[in-house]
Amino acid sequence: MTAIFKREFKAYFTTPVGYIVLAAFYFFLGLYFYIVYSAGSPQIPVINIQMSTVATFLMPIITMRLMSEDRRQKIDQALITAPVKLSSIVFGKFFAAFAVYALCFAPTVIFEIIVASKVSVNVLSYLYSLLGMLLLGGALIAIGMFISCLTESPAISAILTLVINILVLYMSNFASMISVPEGSETFFGKIWEKIVSAFVVFIEKAGFIAAVSDFADSVFSVSDVVYFVSIIAVFVFLSVRSLEKRRWS
DSSP: OHHHHHHHHHHHHHSHHHHHHHHHHHHHHHHHHHHHHHTTOOOHHHHHHHTHHHHHHHHHHHHTTTTHHHHHTTOHHHHHTSSSOHHHHHHHHHHHHHHHHHHTTHHHHHHHHHHHTTSOOOHHHHHHHHHHHHHHHHHHHHHHHHHHHTOSOHHHHHHHHHHHHHHHHSHHHHGGGSOOOOOOOSHHHHHHHHHHHHHHHHHHHHOHHHHHHHHHTTOOOHHHHHHHHHHHHHHHHHHHHHHHHHHHO
C-alpha cells in the first residue's frame, strides 16, 4: 500500500493536477477568510464548512485519474495481477487522494493562529469542523474512486463524479421540491402519503450537507461520523470488488 500511495501522491505533483487543485482551493479559502475577517466575525469553523461547495467541484479533478488512467494506459492488468492485495491498491490510491485533499486545509491553521492572536478562540470547534470536512472529503473521494473504476476515460469519470457529488451533497435541499399528498380518505391514498412522507424524511437526512452542518454548529453527533465512515467503507469495498471482477475476467 505504501508504494501505491507514494506513486499516486507523487503523480499529483508531477502533473499540473495537484497544483491546480491546491491553487483553486487556496484562492477561495483565502477569499472566504478575507470576507469573514473583514466583517468582524472571524469564525474559522464556518469558513471550513463553506468550502464544501468548492470541494464538490474540485473533487472530480482529484479522483478522475485514480483508476481510469491506469486502464487508459493499459497498465491496469499488470497492477491488478501483481502479488499484492487489491485492498492495498485501493487504499493506497484512496489515501493519496485524501492526502492532497487534506493539504487544501493547511492554511486554516494559519488563519486560526491569526484569529487567536486577536480574540479568544474555541480550538475544539475548529478541529470538529475540520473533522467534518475531512470526513466529507473522504466520502466524496471514495465515491469518485469507484466511478473511476467503471470507465477508462478520466473526463467521463470527472463529469459523472461531479453530477453525483452535487446530488448527494444537496439531496436534502431537493426535499422541499417534493409535495407530500395530504387529506386522502382512501386506504391506498393513506399508504401513498406515508411512503412519500418517509421518502422526503430520508432524503432530508441522507444529504451530506445536512450532516456537515452539524459539524459547523459544533454539535457532536456519533451518527454523523458513522454515516460518513459507512459511505467511505461501502464505496471502498465496491472499488475492491470492481478490481476483483476485472482480475478474473
